[in-house]
Amino acid sequence: MSNATPSQTNITVGLQYRGLLEIVLFSAPITLPCCVFLFINGIMLSTLRSKSVFRETSRYILLYNLLFADTMQMALSQLLYLLSACRIWLTYPACGVLAMLLDLTNEVSPLTLMVMSLERYVAVCYPLRHATIITIRNTGVAIVVVWAFCSLNALIRVILLLDFPFEELESLQMKDYCSDTAMFLSPISHDYNEAFTCFLFVSASVTVTCSYIAVVIAARSASTDKASAHKARNTLLLHLVQLGLSLSSTAHDPLFIAISKNLDRVAIVRLQIILYVCIILLPRCLSALIYGIRDQTIRPILIYHLCCRLKLPRLGSQPR
Known part of the structure; x- marks a missing residue:
């Protein structure tokens, strides 16, 4: 027979309710924007597979790979956040798998931007050889190389983890929330x-910057298509901005630690939500929005899918 008094039961229920309410209040401001971003990225990915012109054009194939990596990274980041918000501690193997996939998709994005910049460079500076160099087969090989390189890096990180004395632990249960830094x-x-991240972003930055400079120089040449060069220059400038946003995600943890030292618990939670949405989630959704709005081929199809495939009546038409 239970010895708990009604007052003790009410206190226990009240604490459980406060804990559940706290989880909902802390997770909802992030989960809702993330669901919207995932929906937009999903529509964009579906759009890029809806027409043969997208499936048979190298720059659209590369864009699909970029958006796929960003969407996976966004979903994994949100999963880890919800696990921490619900105070769920994983085992080291489970956290290691999630962290490996998170790092893998995070590294694919800058390398894909680098390949996309080289494609625009060839299109402007070598227009007669573009169709020969930038083929569907070569694009597929480039994507495979990107994923293989990032997978090799993930494998090296797993090998480095083998030096940790797991056998000395009482159990494989983690004592903290799962994250890539954990x-x-x-x-x-x-x-x-730190060394790999520095190498990755320096290489990507140099490649995108050099491509941008080469396109700017080519745009001043009399033999270059001015409109094509101007569009490629704007695209490469966009790649630089995207690369900077991807780099900002690596500064999330150090920035959060530096700012949160003199803040109370409520302010720390609010700061974490703001930094997470602005630095982690928002950059992963901007690519879909920017490319969907800028590209005249994608824009009408994207709007059609976003409107749930509804055909809006023309202005001035009368219903029958």
Whole structure:
């Protein structure tokens, strides 16, 4: 027979209700925008598979790969956030798999931007050889190389984790929330991550910047199509902005730690929500919106799908 008094039962229920209410209040401001962003990215991915012109054009294939990686990264980030909001601690193997997939998709984005910049460079500076160099087969090979390179990096990180003495732990249950930084269990893993991140973004930045400069120089040539060069220059400038946004996600944790030192708990939670939405989620959705609005081929199909395939009546038409 239970010895709990009605007052103790009410206190327990009240604490459980407060805990559930706190989880909902903290997770809802992030989950709702993330669902909207995932919906937009999903519509964009569906749009890029809806027509043969998208499936048979190299730059649209590369764009699909970029959006796919961003969407996967957004979904995994949101999953880890919900796990932490619900105070669920994973085991080291489960967290390691999620962190590996998160890092993999995060690294595919800048490398894909680098390949997209090279494609625009060839289109402007070598227009007669563009159809020969930038083929569907070569584009597929480039995408496979990007994913293989990032997978190799993930494998190296797993090998570095083997140096950690897991056998000395009482259990494989983590004592903290799962994140990519939580899996840097040794100084060498942390140093390797910083070195690889620096190498990745320096290489991508140099490639995109050099492509942009080459296109600007080519635009001044009398033999270059001015309209095509101007459009390619704007596209490469957009790639630079996207690369900067991708780089900002790597500064999320250090920035959050530096700002939150002198804040109370409520302010820290609000700061975490703001930084997470602005630095992690929003950049992953901007690509779909920007390309969907800028590209005249994608725009009408994207709007058609966003409107749930409804055909709006023409202005001035009369119903029958």
